[in-house]
Amino acid sequence: MAKVSINLATGSLQKDEVIVGIDLGTTNSLVAFINPDKNPQVINDMGKGVLVPSVVHFDSAGSITVGNEAKEYLITDPQNTVFSVKRLLGRSYQDIEKYQNFFSYKVIDDNTESLVKIKVGDRFYTPIELSGLILKELKQRAEHALKTPVNRAVITVPAYFNDSQRQATRDAGKLAGLDVLRIVNEPTAASLAYGIGLHPDETKTIAVYDLGGGTFDISILQIQNGIFEVLSTNGDTFLGGDDFDRAIVEYWIEKNQLNPIELAENRELTQQLRLKAEEAKKAFAHQSIFNEQIGDIWCTLDRQTFEQLISPKVEQTIHACTNALKDAGLTVDDINEVVMVGGSTRTALVKKKVAEFFKRPVHDDLNPDEVVALGAAIQADILAGNRKDILLLDVTPLSLGIETMGGLMDVIIPRNSKVPTKAGRQYTTSVDGQVNMKISVYQGERDLVKENRKLAEFDLKGIPAMPAGLPKVDINFLLNADGILKIQAIELRSGMKQEVEVKPAYGITDEQVEQMLMDSITHAKDDVTQRMLIEARTEGEQMVYTAERFIEKNKDYLAIAEIAKTQQHIDTLKEVLTSGDKDLILKQVDELNNYTRPFAERVMDAAISQAMKGKSIE
Numbered sequence: 001m002a003k004v005s006i007n008l009a010t011g012s013l014q015k016d017e018v019i020v021g022i023d024l025g026t027t028n029s030l031v032a033f034i035n036p037d038k039n040p041q042v043i044n045d046m047g048k049g050v051l052v053p054s055v056v057h058f059d060s061a062g063s064i065t066v067g068n069e070a071k072e073y074l075i076t077d078p079q080n081t082v083f084s085v086k087r088l089l090g091r092s093y094q095d096i097e098k099y100q101n102f103f104s105y106k107v108i109d110d111n112t113e114s115l116v117k118i119k120v121g122d123r124f125y126t127p128i129e130l131s132g133l134i135l136k137e138l139k140q141r142a143e144h145a146l147k148t149p150v151n152r153a154v155i156t157v158p159a160y161f162n163d164s165q166r167q168a169t170r171d172a173g174k175l176a177g178l179d180v181l182r183i184v185n186e187p188t189a190a191s192l193a194y195g196i197g198l199h200p201d202e203t204k205t206i207a208v209y210d211l212g213g214g215t216f217d218i219s220i221l222q223i224q225n226g227i228f229e230v231l232s233t234n235g236d237t238f239l240g241g242d243d244f245d246r247a248i249v250e251y252w253i254e255k256n257q258l259n260p261i262e263l264a265e266n267r268e269l270t271q272q273l274r275l276k277a278e279e280a281k282k283a284f285a286h287q288s289i290f291n292e293q294i295g296d297i298w299c300t301l302d303r304q305t306f307e308q309l310i311s312p313k314v315e316q317t318i319h320a321c322t323n324a325l326k327d328a329g330l331t332v333d334d335i336n337e338v339v340m341v342g343g344s345t346r347t348a349l350v351k352k353k354v355a356e357f358f359k360r361p362v363h364d365d366l367n368p369d370e371v372v373a374l375g376a377a378i379q380a381d382i383l384a385g386n387r388k389d390i391l392l393l394d395v396t397p398l399s400l401g402i403e404t405m406g407g408l409m410d411v412i413i414p415r416n417s418k419v420p421t422k423a424g425r426q427y428t429t430s431v432d433g434q435v436n437m438k439i440s441v442y443q444g445e446r447d448l449v450k451e452n453r454k455l456a457e458f459d460l461k462g463i464p465a466m467p468a469g470l471p472k473v474d475i476n477f478l479l480n481a482d483g484i485l486k487i488q489a490i491e492l493r494s495g496m497k498q499e500v501e502v503k504p505a506y507g508i509t510d511e512q513v514e515q516m517l518m519d520s521i522t523h524a525k526d527d528v529t530q531r532m533l534i535e536a537r538t539e540g541e542q543m544v545y546t547a548e549r550f551i552e553k554n555k556d557y558l559a560i561a562e563i564a565k566t567q568q569h570i571d572t573l574k575e576v577l578t579s580g581d582k583d584l585i586l587k588q589v590d591e592l593n594n595y596t597r598p599f600a601e602r603v604m605d606a607a608i609s610q611a612m613k614g615k616s617i618e
Contacts (some may be wrong), residue, residue, distance in 0.1 A: 020033050021376025026054060056134065083132045089161075124587070155184070194365075202223060205224065210342045242273050245278050419480070424477065437463060468545075475487065486499060537585060
């Protein structure tokens with residue numbers, strides 16, 4: 001095994017290896033690095049273009065295509081082509097319920113708070129696996145272009161991503177064979193690309209306006225001593241350049257008196273119109289009239305009409321800017337810099353309205369598609385220790401977390417987190433009437449706790465006896481500047497509380513830290529595979545437990561045939577739990593869930609009507 005030199009002060013690599021910056025986007029992704037001239041540069045491998053579409057296609061033979069080629073299948077094979085997977089990262093079924101129609105592929109719904117899964121053929125994929133495939137494609141393109149192995153990366157995420165979504169992004173990186181040194185907010189990366197925040201004595205408040213193809217975000221950041229703090233974020237996850245294109249298409253439909261119903265059935269013409277609208281939008285950067293044809297359909301538009309068509313959408317973004325300032329408790333006069341991100345900010349009207357709103361010129365010199373990836377590359381360079389002018393704060397060299405069901409490590413403070421830091425997560429019970437919860441604290445990078453280092457163990461006692469899933473236990477980690485870790489567990493309904501203090505790095509040498517990091521990279525693929533099997537098994541066991549309790553409690557409402565068939569599904573699921581086949585287990589969970597859903601709803605309706613009998617509703 002090649003020996004890798006790790007800087008223990010930063011938990012990162014010494015500078016003899018390329019660390020890339022990755023913008024993992026909803027529509028497109030890209031990768032950047034610091035070139036020999038010490039400037040950030042995006043990678044265009046084999047002339048395929050800088051932007052890699054965030055699209056994954058699976059064919060019937062099991063072959064996987066990612067990026068440019070996969071995009072072609074969005075129309076020809078939509079049910080096996082996954083797009084916008086970033087919207088699903090770290091999300092539960094309940095989070096995306098109202099957006100179900102947006103996806104052309106099957107998102108498995110089991111009416112729980114479990115994280116979503118995507119079904120393609122007979123296989124079940126998590127958003128982490130799918131994002132991992134996109135990251136793997138970016139890694140391979142970078143390696144091919146740079147002619148050197150790429151094992152470390154900084155990956156960007158939206159400022160509003162929660163802890164679960166950030167951890168999911170880290171896991172996706174691990175699955176792609178990348179050691180993710182830092183997860184950076186996209187607005188922070190964009191600011192760094194413009195050199196804002198690189199000087200330790202700089203104090204500024206900045207607005208980052210990010211309008212992409214399908215999403216819009218506005219973030220207000222405060223920078224002090226090189227530290228970026230997100231004061232507020234606002235936006236719309238379904239507002240972007242696609243809406244500009246749609247407004248143009250609707251204008252042409254009306255002008256040419258086309259039949260919308262006939263048009264909806266003619267997918268090819270619809271697509272041609274959409275692409276022509278995109279062409280017109282881009283043309284207005286250097287001309288004021290667009291005049292072309294599709295067959296006998298005239299696609300004519302002038303810049304003034306275009307701006308009238310998109311004006312309501314642009315106003316929506318300005319309204320979001322007003323709300324973001326209000327949430328941050330600031331006025332326009334408090335903003336020192338405005339940074340533009342996202343391809344749709346090339347539109348002249350957008351720049352004009354944003355500059356007018358913030359009463360200052362905007363930063364738009366850099367390519368708005370590339371600015372986040374370029375900033376991520378700068379952050380990677382800082383972590384590599386190549387920028388002597390920037391002081392890196394102390395960071396924790398190894399991840400800290402707790403053991404969850406199946407012996408899995410759930411990371412609460414990821415390695416490379418700045419110290420001091422505080423992070424927490426909420427847990428619940430897995431068995432009815434559970435009154436104690438054992439909390440085991442570990443340090444390390446592996447997915448199974450048995451491969452990590454145990455730091456402490458304690459019991460949270462006196463949890464009120466409730467059905468599984470009802471108690472809410474907050475577990476908080478506080479790591480101070482001296483490296484002392486305080487773990488606090490509190491059951492929110494009863495107020496029961498328990499605390500313990502440990503020193504995570506005590507008795508561990510630099511060589512051991514280095515070995516733990518190397519092991520996590522070497523075993524990443526196997527670890528994630530095992531984690532997904534354990535998670536599937538745990539989900540299956542929970543399903544068996546829930547289904548058996550359901551039959552026992554509600555046998556009076558169920559037909560004998562329904563009980564027998566449910567029991568048959570339960571027995572089949574019990575059989576496959578030991579199979580070691582993740583997809584087979586999830587398939588049986590799905591089948592049991594689908595079979596029981598109709599009469600579970602019927603039982604629920606009956607229970608509600610029984611409870612409401614004789615009561616009047618005002």
